[in-house]
Each structure stands twice: as C-alpha cells, then as structure tokens.
Amino acid sequence: MRTRDENKELKIRQKALAMVAKFGYDAFSMQRLAKEAGVSPATIYIYYKDKEDLILSLYQEESRKMADETLKGFDSLMPFSEGLRIQWINRAKYCMKYPEQMLFLEQIKLSSLHAKAWPMMGDDFRSRMKEFVTNAIKNKELVKVQVEVYWSVAFAPLYNLVRFHMAGKNMGGDAFVLTDTVMMNTLELVLKALRP
Amino acid sequence: MMNATISATVADTAIFVFKTNIRLLRDVRRVAQVLDADARIVAWNVDRQDTDHVLRVLTGTLDEAGIISLIQLAGYTCVALPD
Numbered sequence: 114m115r116t117r118d119e120n121k122e123l124k125i126r127q128k129a130l131a132m133v134a135k136f137g138y139d140a141f142s143m144q145r146l147a148k149e150a151g152v153s154p155a156t157i158y159i160y161y162k163d164k165e166d167l168i169l170s171l172y173q174e175e176s177r178k179m180a181d182e183t184l185k186g187f188d189s190l191m192p193f194s195e196g197l198r199i200q201w202i203n204r205a206k207y208c209m210k211y212p213e214q215m216l217f218l219e220q221i222k223l224s225s226l227h228a229k230a231w232p233m234m235g236d237d238f239r240s241r242m243k244e245f246v247t248n249a250i251k252n253k254e255l256v257k258v259q260v261e262v263y264w265s266v267a268f269a270p271l272y273n274l275v276r277f278h279m280a281g282k283n284m285g286g287d288a289f290v291l292t293d294t295v296m297m298n299t300l301e302l303v304l305k306a307l308r309p
Numbered sequence: 310m311m312n313a314t315i316s317a318t319v320a321d322t323a324i325f326v327f328k329t330n331i332r333l334l335r336d337v338r339r340v341a342q343v344l345d346a347d348a349r350i351v352a353w354n355v356d357r358q359d360t361d362h363v364l365r366v367l368t369g370t371l372d373e374a375g376i377i378s379l380i381q382l383a384g385y386t387c388v389a390l391p392d
Contacts, residue, residue, distance in 0.1 A: 143359050155390035158326040158365050163356035 122160050125150050130171055134216035138168060138224035165226065172221050173233040175214050180238035182207040189244040193254035194304050196245050201271050201300055205291070208275045256309040266306055270299055322351050322369050325376055326390045328361040336385065340364075343383045349375075363390065 128150040133141050143164050147154040161167035183203045187196060208215045221230050246263065249255035258266075277283050278291035331340055337355050344353050344366075351367040364387065366376050373389050380387035 143356070143363070144361070153390065153392050154359075154361065154363065155326045155392055158356075158363055158390070159324050162354045162365060163363075164358055 121152060121156060125152065125157055125160065125167075126171060129167055130175070130217050131213060133168065133171075133220050134213045137220045138226050141168070143167075165229070168221070168226060169230060169233060171217070172226075172230045175218055176230075176234040178211070178214070179207055179218060180234060182210075184238065184241065187241075189241045190248055191245070193245075193249035193252070193307075196249075197267060197304065198297075198300060200268075201296060204268070204271060205275055205296065208272075208279070212279060253309055255307055263307075266303060270303055271296070274299060322367050325366045325368070325373055327364045327366075327376070327380070327387045328390050329355070329364045329380065329388075330386045331355045331362050331364060331380075332357065340380065340383050340385060343379050347371075347379065361390065 125146065129141070129146055132146060132149060141164065143154055143157050147157055150157075157167070161170070183200060185199075185203050187199045187203065189196070191199070221227060246255065246260075250257050255263075274291050274296065277289045281288060281290075283289040331337055334357075337357065340355070344350050349368055349370045351369060353364065353366045356363045356365070364380065368376070371379075377387045377389070
C-alpha cells in the first residue's frame with residue numbers, strides 16, 4: 114500500500130516537463146525521470162500508469178494554460194488587426210513568462226505523441242481561432258488561404274523573433290532584443306501581407 | 310501502455326507496482342486472462358516501454374503477495390518494486 118504525496122507529485126511533474134523540454138519525448142523514460150527527481154520508479158507509478166499517461170496529463174495542463182494566456186482580452190469577433198495584435202502580445206508574453214513550458218509544448222508537437230496530445234487541448238481554443246479567421250474572411254479583412262499558409266504568415270514571424278530574443282542573438286550571432294516597436298512593425302508587415 | 314483504464318479511484322483502493330518480464334503484447338494478453346477474470350482487481354496495466362515492464366495494479370482487497378502469485382501462476386516473474 115502506498116500513499117500520495119503532493120510535493121513529490123509536483124516535483125515529478127516539474128522534472129518531467131523540464132526533461133521533455135530539453136531532450137524531447139522520445140528520449141524520455143520513467144527510469145531517467147526517477148533518477149533526476151530523486152525518487153524510485155515505483156513512486157512515479159503510484160501517480161501515473163505509464164510514460165504516456167504522465168506526459169499527456171502534463172500536456173493537458175500546459176496547453177490549456179497557453180490557451181488561456183493567448184485568449185486574454187481577445188474576442189473572436191474583433192476586427193482582424195486588433196485580434197491579431199492582442200494575440201501577438203499574449204503569445205509573446207506567454208513565451209517570455211513560460212519558456213520551458215513553451216519548449217515542452219513544441220517538443221510534444223514534434224513527437225510521436227502528438228496525435229494523442231492534440232485533442233487534450235480542448236475544443237474551445239481551436240473553435241475560437243477558427244471563428245476569428247472565418248469572421249475576418251467574411252468581413253474582407255483577411256485573404257482566404259489554406260490554414261497552414263495563414264498560420265505561417267500570421268504567427269511564425271512572431272515566434273521566430275521570440276526565438277531570437279530568447280537566444281539573445283539573431284541568425285548571424287548579433288545581439289537581439291525583441292522590443293515592442295520591433296514587434297509592432299513586424300505585425301504591420303504581416304497585416305499587410307494578409308489583407309485581401 | 311495498454312489495458313484497463315483506471316476508473317474512478319475508490320477510497321480504499323491500493324496501488325501496487327512490480328517489475329516483471331511481461332514484455333510482448335502476447336504476454337500482456339496471457340496475463341490479462343488472469344487479471345481481468347479476478348473481481349478483486351479494480352484496474353491494471355503494464356508499461357511495456359519501460360525497462361522494468363512495470364505492472365501496476367489497483368485493488369481493494371488483494372495484497373502484494375496475492376498479486377505476485379497470480380502473475381506467477383500465469384507464468385511470469387513478478388517482483389515488488391521498492392520505494
């Protein structure tokens with residue numbers, strides 16, 4: 114008979130998140146986690162059925178947190194430029210505030226677990242994003258392109274700047290800081306590109 | 310990786326974890342014949358991805374030795390994992 118210990122569970126979750134963020138899901142194992150967290154493998158299995166169970170539970174928590182942060186002050190029926198501006202600010206803030214969690218989510222996206230993890234985010238975030246885009250197209254504020262193209266133009270530039278910022282340097286190794294001005298100037302270019 | 314999903318945890322259900330040699334899917338099926346048929350077992354699963362092939366059992370009434378003998382009866386080794 115074994116009992117639960119909330120502090121231990123928290124430590125297991127924090128370590129697991131950090132390990133996946135750093136090395137990826139496929140390299141992660143319960144044995145390695147046990148060593149890193151300073152607990153026995155048996156202890157981890159008190160809380161989770163297996164590696165997948167643990168990581169999916171973390172993904173659910175983290176993806177919902179990301180969604181909540183992204184949707185702060187956002188309304189899917191807003192004018193397109195305003196809605197995208199709020200999302201850029203929110204997404205950038207999330208990345209700066211939770212860099213490890215962001216890397217964790219990225220690692221899961223690239224892993225073999227992605228198909229199972231994706232639905233755990235919940236429908237709310239996706240349906241609001243969809244409504245935002247549909248509404249903008251209907252109002253002739255946004256060009257109609259396939260979703261991958263939209264996402265790549267609308268958000269990838271931001272994430273790339275965030276990546277430079279977090280590394281503290283650009284692609285050539287020169288120092289780089291993402292300021293509000295740089296971000297808003299880039300957003301202007303993106304909005305221009307997405308206009309019908 | 311497989312099998313019984315853990316249903317709502319009953320207040321006095323205990324969790325036991327073991328190192329086993331339940332490696333392949335067909336081994337899991339063989340063990341399932343014993344464990345699924347036993348009403349004392351609430352839920353169980355084997356993490357086949359783990360090097361210890363960890364068996365995890367939720368039960369209200371069985372003890373460690375009881376589970377070990379069930380698994381041995383199915384033809385597999387089963388050793389309690391220390392804390």
